[in-house]
Amino acid sequence: MSTLRHGMKLSLFPLVVALAVGCSSGDGTTFGDESVAGSSEDAMTADEAALGASWNGEEADDISEADLAIASDPTGDDGPPADSLGPQSIRPLSSCTRTTGFNKGKQMSICTVTINSKAVEQGTASAFVKMRDAARRSGVDIVVVSGFRTMAKQRELYAAYKAHRGNLAAPPGYSNHQSGHALDLNTKAPGVNAWLSRNAATYGFRRTVPSENWHYEKW
Numbered sequence: 713m714s715t716l717r718h719g720m721k722l723s724l725f726p727l728v729v730a731l732a733v734g735c736s737s738g739d740g741t742t743f744g745d746e747s748v749a750g751s752s753e754d755a756m757t758a759d760e761a762a763l764g765a766s767w768n769g770e771e772a773d774d775i776s777e778a779d780l781a782i783a784s785d786p787t788g789d790d791g792p793p794a795d796s797l798g799p800q801s802i803r804p805l806s807s808c809t810r811t812t813g814f815n816k817g818k819q820m821s822i823c824t825v826t827i828n829s830k831a832v833e834q835g836t837a838s839a840f841v842k843m844r845d846a847a848r849r850s851g852v853d854i855v856v857v858s859g860f861r862t863m864a865k866q867r868e869l870y871a872a873y874k875a876h877r878g879n880l881a882a883p884p885g886y887s888n889h890q891s892g893h894a895l896d897l898n899t900k901a902p903g904v905n906a907w908l909s910r911n912a913a914t915y916g917f918r919r920t921v922p923s924e925n926w927h928y929e930k931w
C-alpha cells in the first residue's frame with residue numbers, strides 16, 4: 713500500500729510542475745514552452761476531435777435581446793477612450809493574460825485583455841478600441857457583449873446542447889468564440905448596427921455568420 717502511494721506521488725510531480733509553469737506565464741512573459749500552459753485540461757480529447765471532424769460548422773450564439781441592446785459600457789472598467797490617453801492607451805493591452813484558444817479544432821496560445829468585463833484576444837482588442845473610439849466620436853457607443861470562451865465553458869455549452877437544454881453549440885474546440893478573435897456587439901442599441909455596417913471593415917472587422925448581425929471577427 714505504501715509503495716502504491718509513493719508511486720502516485722511521483723506520478724503527480726510533473727503535473728504540479730507543469731501547472732506552476734502555466735501560472736507563471738500569466739503575466740504575458742514569453743516562455744519557450746508556453747504552448748503547454750493549461751494544456752493538461754484544455755487539450756481536445758480524441759472524442760472531441762472526432763466530433764469536430766463530422767461537424768458542419770454551424771453554431772448559434774446564445775445571447776439575449778437585452779444584452780444586444782445594451783446602450784453603453786455597463787462596467788466602466790476600461791477607462792476613458794484611448795485617444796484621450798495618448799501613448800498610455802497601449803498600457804492596458806501590454807498586460808495580457810496568456811491562455812489556450814482554439815481555431816477550428818486547432819489549439820493555439822493567445823493572450824487576452826478585458827473589455828467590458830469580457831476577455832478578448834489582444835490584437836482584436838486593440839482594433840476594437842480604435843473602432844469603438846471612432847464610433848464614440850459619432851455619438852455611437854459600441855459594447856462587447858461576448859468575447860473569448862474557454863474550453864471548459866464550451867464543454868459545458870456543448871453538453872447542455874446535447875442534453876436539449878441549450879442552443880446549438882459547436883463541439884469543444886470548434887466554436888469561433890474559442891479563438892478570442894470573435895466578438896458579439898450590441899447591434900440592437902441605437903445607431904450601432906448602421907455604424908458597424910458602414911465602418912467595421914475599416915478596422916478589420918467583418919461579419920462571419922450571415923444570420924447573426926452582432927457577430928464580428930478580426931484576424
Ligand SMILES: [Zn+2]
Binds near residue numbers: 889
Ligand atoms: Zn458570436
